[in-house]
Amino acid sequence: MRILVTADLHYDIGRSRGPAVELAGKACAMGGDAIVLVGDCAGADLKLLRECLGLFDSFSGGKFLVPGNHCLWRFDGESSMDRYERLVPQVAADAGWEVLDRRPAVMGDLGLVGSIGWYDYGFADEALGVPLDFYRAKVAPGAAAYLGGYEDMLRLHEGSLTAKQMAIGARWMDGVHVDLGMSDEAFTGLLCERLGAQLRQTATKVRRVAAFVHHLPFGELVPAQRPARFAFAAAFMGSAAIGRTLAACPSVTHVYCGHSHWPDRRRIGAIEAINVGSTYIAKRLEVLELGD
Ligand SMILES: [Fe+2]
Numbered sequence: 073m074r075i076l077v078t079a080d081l082h083y084d085i086g087r088s089r090g091p092a093v094e095l096a097g098k099a100c101a102m103g104g105d106a107i108v109l110v111g112d113c114a115g116a117d118l119k120l121l122r123e124c125l126g127l128f129d130s131f132s133g134g135k136f137l138v139p140g141n142h143c144l145w146r147f148d149g150e151s152s153m154d155r156y157e158r159l160v161p162q163v164a165a166d167a168g169w170e171v172l173d174r175r176p177a178v179m180g181d182l183g184l185v186g187s188i189g190w191y192d193y194g195f196a197d198e199a200l201g202v203p204l205d206f207y208r209a210k211v212a213p214g215a216a217a218y219l220g221g222y223e224d225m226l227r228l229h230e231g232s233l234t235a236k237q238m239a240i241g242a243r244w245m246d247g248v249h250v251d252l253g254m255s256d257e258a259f260t261g262l263l264c265e266r267l268g269a270q271l272r273q274t275a276t277k278v279r280r281v282a283a284f285v286h287h288l289p290f291g292e293l294v295p296a297q298r299p300a301r302f303a304f305a306a307a308f309m310g311s312a313a314i315g316r317t318l319a320a321c322p323s324v325t326h327v328y329c330g331h332s333h334w335p336d337r338r339r340i341g342a343i344e345a346i347n348v349g350s351t352y353i354a355k356r357l358e359v360l361e362l363g364d
Pocket residue numbers: 080082112140142331332333
């Protein structure tokens with residue numbers, strides 16, 4: 073059995089579109105029993121998501137996706153949860169794709185489970201010492217100062233913020249574009265429950281399970297060698313709670329993720345963990361070949 077896996081096509085971003093089209097052509101020519109897109113196909117414009125999925129029309133195997141955080145970016149007045157639970161699955165179904173977050177799949181003796189995954193700030197870079205309030209607001213202290221509107225939070229931490237922390241001007245744009253209607257920690261908890269239920273439902277029917285999660289489920293996959301300005305972003309890379317949910321199911325043999333745009337592959341306990349690692353300009357295709 074051959075499963076093709078890619079992630080972070082970001083079809084809505086100009087410089088990313090050509091490489092996404094090229095990757096899709098390559099996947100269709102290669103063929104396989106299934107293809108899985110592990111999040112961030114496109115942004116707020118659902119027409120572009122539909123177009124992106126259409127690039128794989130000639131792929132004859134099963135087509136599965138999990139949304140990424142960019143798929144939850146919404147226009148004013150929209151709800152990100154509505155996009156996650158209804159609008160994105162609707163567009164996917166219209167294009168002949170299934171969203172794994174909604175329903176796991178069984179192909180022979182292989183189970184496929186999936187989740188967008190999310191973040192609970194557990195991967196925050198401790199060396200920065202940035203207070204949790206800033207992660208919840210998705211702005212670093214320096215950005216909070218120059219953007220304005222965060223005066224109360226800055227006042228609360230006045231005296232304890234260092235010059236080094238005030239020099240961090242980064243922000244995480246989900247803070248502007250995503251509205252879940254609940255905290256990131258609560259959403260991560262909800263996703264763990266759903267993923268656990270998928271695993272209980274699937275594991276007894278199959279010999280092994282492959283999981284597809286957009287955000288990183290293991291701290292080991294958080295890029296360590298990136299420039300300092302990325303250090304603030306570590307908090308938004310993923311959640312170890314998702315990883316623990318996966319590792320608790322002995323049938324899980326492979327876990328694929330995306331999101332960090334940083335390719336990686338390592339063994340974590342009994343699990344082969346792979347970050348596809350597509351960037352905006354260079355897309356990567358992973359192939360999972362399983363024999364009997
Ligand atoms: Fe991405």
